[in-house]
Amino acid sequence: MTINIILLGPPGAGKGTQAGRLISERGLVQLSTGDMLREAKSSGSELGKRVAEVMARGELVTDEIVVGLIREKLAQGGKGFIFDGFPRTLAQADALEKLMSEAGQRIDAVIELRVDDAALVSRIVRRAEESAAAGLPVRQDDTPEVFADRLREYYKKTAPLLGYYYAKGGLRQVDGMAPVDEVAAQIAAILDGIPA
Numbered sequence: 001m002t003i004n005i006i007l008l009g010p011p012g013a014g015k016g017t018q019a020g021r022l023i024s025e026r027g028l029v030q031l032s033t034g035d036m037l038r039e040a041k042s043s044g045s046e047l048g049k050r051v052a053e054v055m056a057r058g059e060l061v062t063d064e065i066v067v068g069l070i071r072e073k074l075a076q077g078g079k080g081f082i083f084d085g086f087p088r089t090l091a092q093a094d095a096l097e098k099l100m101s102e103a104g105q106r107i108d109a110v111i112e113l114r115v116d117d118a119a120l121v122s123r124i125v126r127r128a129e130e131s132a133a134a135g136l137p138v139r140q141d142d143t144p145e146v147f148a149d150r151l152r153e154y155y156k157k158t159a160p161l162l163g164y165y166y167a168k169g170g171l172r173q174v175d176g177m178a179p180v181d182e183v184a185a186q187i188a189a190i191l192d193g194i195p196a
């Protein structure tokens with residue numbers, strides 16, 4: 001069965017973590033705008049330089065850039081997508097709806113990972129400490145100061161999507177505070193309940 005899902009939630013909610021599970025367990029294709037933007041950043045291109053400045057401030061990159069990246073990926077084809085970190089604004093949600101309908105596809109479920117703010121901050125701080133201890137690069141936006149700005153952007157620009165998808169009837173919620181395996185089990189139960 002082919003399914004397309006959106007993982008929605010604040011920064012650090014575990015969208016990327018759960019997308020990783022879904023790739024290995026269900027063979028879905030992950031479309032992470034965060035990863036795409038980090039790739040653009042490390043390429044050193046003009047676009048990458050602009051993106052790097054915005055991300056370092058904890059702000060959202062423009063809808064135009066992000067929708068362009070998603071359009072390119074969707075044009076490469078494939079079935080069964082996990083939209084991880086996209087859409088993040090109402091304009092992106094509208095653009096996605098258009099792109100999916102042009103491709104003759106639909107979004108089967110929008111899954112919100114619910115995690116409280118204090119837990120988000122401690123996850124991000126832990127990730128930065130673990131990366132540093134392992135000699136791995138630490139994400140520039142994983143500092144408590146930038147994280148506060150990322151969270152502010154989330155509540156201002158992304159949280160309104162919860163009402164948007166609730167009104168459409170496709171919003172499902174999971175307890176993102178639970179351990180990774182338990183969150184994965186909650187998501188699996190939602191996916192198993194989607195009619196073929």
Ligand code: B4P
Binds near residue numbers: 015034059183
């Ligand atoms: P993203 O890369 O999307 O990153 P994120 O929101 O920080 O992370 P995610 O929710 O995936 O958390 P993760 O699994 O890593 O965005 C980064 C930046 O890119 C944005 O600020 C923005 O500038 C830009 N951007 C991206 N998409 C955009 C868009 N559409 N439009 C505009 N700009 C865009 O988990 C975090 C940590 O928690 C990890 O260390 C993990 O191990 C841990 N964790 C996960 N699940 C856990 C659990 N259940 N219990 C305990 N710890 C857990």
